[in-house]
Amino acid sequence: MEAIQDIWNYLEEVPDPEIPVISVVDLGVVRDIQLLDDGGLIVTITPTYSGCPAMNEIQMGIRLKLLEYGYRHVQIQEQLSPAWTTDWLSESGREKMQAYGIAPPIAAVGPEADLGRHPRGLFQEEHGVHCPQCGSQETKVVSQFGSTACKALYQCENCLEPFDYFKCHPQ
């Protein structure tokens, strides 16, 4: 339906409050849009992390954006299942993140990654995360918990810059 595609396009203009270069659509947070007979809208979103404080701002951002385009009657529904996964991050979202200085998630370092060194997967040496500054693969994790719930703190051993890594949340 033409109108629904328009709404998706409008929501591409709603930035993630924490990483303003990507939209809530890039993030995979917007799951569904329904257009009602009376012209009202139901937008279904899914939270990234349970405690993510940006979700309130995201809801507000969606409402204000849709108001800009003349949609006053908007219901926002939260859908917990299926749980949000970094698999839903769009390709362009990843590229924009990288350009902004945040390393996008790669499957190899998620909690399910099997690097085979420890029976419980502890003390993994995280390989494969590229430094967004210099591109080197010589990076190490400083802490699995970074500036926000979704990010880990890394350091590049080549250019020595610290950077955020968007944590992998596989399906």
Next chain:
Amino acid sequence: MRVLDKNQLALRDFVLHQADNTLILAQRLCAWCGHGPVLEQDIALSNIALDLLGQAHHYYDYAANLTGGGATADTLAMLRPERAYKNLLLVELPNGDFGQTVARQFFFDAYHVLFLEQLNKHAQDLMLRAIAEKSLKEAKYHLRWSSEWMIRLGDGTDESHRRMQNAVDLLLPYVGEFFLLADYQEELIAAGVLADPRDFQSSWSAHVEEILSEARLEANLQQAPMQHGGKQGIHTEHMGYLLTELQYMQRTYPGLNW
């Protein structure tokens, strides 16, 4: 007030139990904010607390739904009297030193992951499954963090080892409560809504023993005397002080809004 039947009451109480677990533990972890031993671990503790608080929010919203009569996540979280809280005793215990916080977190995380996996797989309640599916991904990161710190500190210096062993000795009497079922758990199991957490007790013990061993720490899981009562609302002396801080604003300024 909506009048709930026996099964609905049991479900509501179980949801409150888990909501309280995550809220009270988050409250404890928040106290570290700005006081962590190093910046990265200060942030780690805050992030874990935030995840748990987010999970608590989902559970409280559901419990409010089940309760009806104007109950909200806020009224449930902030205005109940002490004996209405159903959290495990373990999570209300004081932070102590960093090692004690790590040990408390590890014992809880090892249980939490198995608890959520079981909920996600077997619970007949769709909302519980959805919350569990979401929370499990976060709990796995928590378990990785707490397991690694058990080992770093347990198999660390003489001092860190001593402090970790003291922490384990102090907390051991509280880990039995995971597997002492409350009435509401037994009713839900009998009704086929939930699976029995004792089904994963041996996995939990094996996992904990593995990590303790790698951390060069001793604990006799089988023989420790077990404290309980939290699930029924009978709390330690610490709970009163904790709730005083947690509830102060809401009780002093009723209906306050940011």
